[in-house]
Amino acid sequence: MYLNGKPSESIEQLRNRVGQLVRVLLEDFEIEGTPVSLEGVDDLYELFDRDQLFLVQDGMIHLSKNGQNLLSFDEGDLIGIHQSFDMPTPVLRTDEYVELIPISRDHFLRHVYSDKRRQHYWSHLLVCLNAMMLNYLADLYKDQVRPTAGFQNMQPGDVIIQQGDPAEHVYTIISGEADVFVDGMKVGDIGEEEVFGAMAVFTGEPRSATVIARTPCTIMAVPQKDFVLLIEAQPKAAVNLIENLARRISILNQQLIDKGETPQG
Incomplete structure (x- = not known):
C-alpha cells in the first residue's frame, strides 16, 4: 500500500501494521476464488458485486476520487473492505495490468468471527485503516488549513x-x-x-x-x-x-x- 507523497513516520507505522494484520487474518483461510486478470478498469465494482473482497496478487490498483489517485494497493493488499459494506467511497481503478483473487465477503467474515483472536485482529485492522486515513488527511491539509500559531x-x-x-x-x-x-x-x-x-x-x-x-x-x-x-x-x-x-x-x-x-x- 502506498500513499501519495512522502508518508510521515506515523503513517508508515500504520501502513506496516495493516500489512501484518492482513497476513494474520488470511492465515488458515481457504481462498476459493479463481484469480482474475484486468487491465484499464475505471471502477472495479462496476464489474463485480459488492459482496466481494479482493486480494491483490500482481500489479497495482488505485483508490481514486475525481481522477486523482489517493493511495495505491499492490501485492498482498486486501481491498474492497469499504465497498463490500456498501459505504460511499472513492473508486478502485487501474490503467495497468492487475491480477486479483476474489474473496467472498461472507466467507471471509465467517472465518474472522469463528476465532476470538481473529476478531481482535479484524477490529484492529479497521481501526488502523481509519487512523491511517485521518493521519494522511491531517498531513495533506495541515499547511493549508491550520495557521502555524x-x-x-x-x-x-x-x-x-x-x-x-x-x-x-x-x-x-x-x-x-x-x-x-x-x-x-x-x-x-x-x-x-x-x-x-x-x-x-x-x-x-x-x-x-x-x-x-x-x-x-x-x-x-x-x-x-x-x-x-x-x-x-x-x-x-x-x-x-x-x-x-x-x-x-x-x-x-x-x-x-x-x-x-x-x-x-
Whole structure:
C-alpha cells in the first residue's frame, strides 16, 4: 500500500501494521476464488458485486476520487473492505495490468468471527485503516488549513511588541493583561481574547507602539503569512479584531479631543 507523497513516520507505522494484520487474518483461510486478470478498469465494482473482497496478487490498483489517485494497493493488499459494506467511497481503478483473487465477503467474515483472536485482529485492522486515513488527511491539509500559531508565556514587564520593530506576527492574549505605550507614554491596555499587532501587518509599516505585559500572560502569536488563514478558519477572530480596532480608535479620538486636536475618522 502506498500513499501519495512522502508518508510521515506515523503513517508508515500504520501502513506496516495493516500489512501484518492482513497476513494474520488470511492465515488458515481457504481462498476459493479463481484469480482474475484486468487491465484499464475505471471502477472495479462496476464489474463485480459488492459482496466481494479482493486480494491483490500482481500489479497495482488505485483508490481514486475525481481522477486523482489517493493511495495505491499492490501485492498482498486486501481491498474492497469499504465497498463490500456498501459505504460511499472513492473508486478502485487501474490503467495497468492487475491480477486479483476474489474473496467472498461472507466467507471471509465467517472465518474472522469463528476465532476470538481473529476478531481482535479484524477490529484492529479497521481501526488502523481509519487512523491511517485521518493521519494522511491531517498531513495533506495541515499547511493549508491550520495557521502555524505558537503560544508564548510572558511575565510582568516582558516586552511583547517593541515600537519601531518590523511586524512579523499578529497576537492574541489568551490570558492576562498588557499595556500599550507610544513614545514611552501609556495610551491603552489589552485584555483577554483581544487581537493586537495587526495594523502594522496590514500597512507593512514598523510597529507603531510598544506592548508590555502587565500581568503574567499567555499569548498566541500567528505569523504574518498565516494571519489570513486564521481569519478564514476562525471568523470570531475577525470580529474581535474589528471590535478592538474600533475601541482603540474611540480611545485615541477621546485623547485627541482632550488635547484639543482633530479626532481620527
